[in-house]
Amino acid sequence: MTKPFLSVEQLTQSFPDGKGGTMTVFEDATFGVEKGEFVCILGHSGCGKSTIMNILAGLAEPTSGVVKMDGYEVSGPSLDRGVVFQNYSLLPWLSALRNVMFGVKARHPNWSKTKVAEHSEAYLAMVGLDGDTIHRKPSQLSGGMRQRVSIARAFANHPKLLLLDEPFGALDALTRGTIQEELLKIWGETKQTVFMITHDIDEAILLADRILLMTNGPLARVAESVEITIPRPRNRTEIVEHPNYYAIRNHLVQFLGRRSKELSGRRSNGTPQVPETVRITMEETAEPEGDGDKSPRLHAVQN
Template sequence: MAISFKQAPTVLEAQSIELSYKRANNQPNTVLRNFSLKVAQGEIVAVLGPSGVGKSSLLRVLAGLQQAQQGTVHVHGERLRGAHPRLSFVFQDASLLPWLNLAENVGFGLDFKHQPQISKAEKKSRVAAAIADVDLNDAIERYPAELSGGMAQRTALARSLARQPEILLLDEPFSALDEITRGDMQTLLLRITKKYQTAAVLVTHDIDEALTVADRIVLIGGKPGELIGQWQIPGNHPRDTVGAEITSIRLQIMQLLRDSRGISEPQKLAA
């Protein structure tokens, strides 16, 4: 059975989030409405949904990087009003600075204004620990051009870990990787969240990835997007994703996505 997070403290809570954008005629286009979510300490929540439903924007709202038109976000019960030192964002692109080596990229941002002030010795210690966590000790002097795609994403993850976050927000960080490297990164994410009891919200289009790593899956669908399904995923890691119970969840997710888009099975097969 999956680990229960009912007794774990809530570290992140979003309430009644609504996201809208202005069309060319200045009329609002609501892409996501009435979305609420609670995330417990150590829990991995995967957010699934079709393109254009506002998943990446939602993640930026949870990070304090974007303001929702309606709704609130709380971290440890305190309302989020901007970037927070205990929240760390991992983007789809590693976004490494080409003129900095691996270690310098990992340490970049630790002295930003919204981060707690730390000494040079503490910064060096955090960078070293984060690099060790992602198994890149042999590459600390390399520059981004010398890194493989997987190594670049490990570096980006290490940069987030150096901030010692309580909550990781990940926007499809493994989507551009080959299947084997992607699997390695999923295993790495599981190892790190377990080691530090870090909560994580992972946006992904990949149902199998969500079933592999998440403790819970939330599904957004429809226009405007709304929460249309939620599942607690059975089984501890490493997880059998071809068993009957998880296969049933996979089929439920696929059917709900089709229903939310008005696609019947015959239409899908004919497409």
């Protein structure tokens, strides 16, 4: 078996619980992400999604386990792993353009100022920001625009892996829809590997090639890896008509509603916790959509 592009091996994170013991967030989490893949991770608050994200970004150290990217072990933050934070994390004293230029300059210290500016403007244009807007400070931009700048900053650097930490969590539903489409567009153009945290099931189905499902913490684990069997290009109005859409959606809802609790709290005893691959497809059966009740015959479980 060849190693995937990003390989997370037996990652464990525990913190002192304040009573002399330790609280284990997750144990021996093991999964991989292929090059060019868009992977979303879904789970309840407190299951350790953000911790995994911070470890992948190199901003936090795991208690044990390793993360390998392209065969090399990840240690510390790197320009090869771009991060889009939930609260945008734009530098408020710089204009939108200068925020993107800040990243590009760090990536390409030898570029001339004009080249840096042109490159930055091109990426801002890709997320639909141009003209006067890009010279405004973040405080003069709406939440959606700020997140666009943040996405442009991350993509402009061509990181090998893009980490998105609930990038649309603070946005209203309409803005979210537009930016999701912009994200798909810029991802389609750059073909980067993306690992994204989200709370939103529909968002995950729209964007991802594969969704990792996490059980509740403590002792959370990545329990399932659900393939999104809906062809690209996708858009939000068409995917809901695809026969697989509701089957996948129901599976995810059931997991988050019920099984995330049932499966939690199990110790790994040192064995790698590999998610089970789930492939849901309705195309052969071509049954009309039921009342939303999810029965096992609707999906085939592999592995």
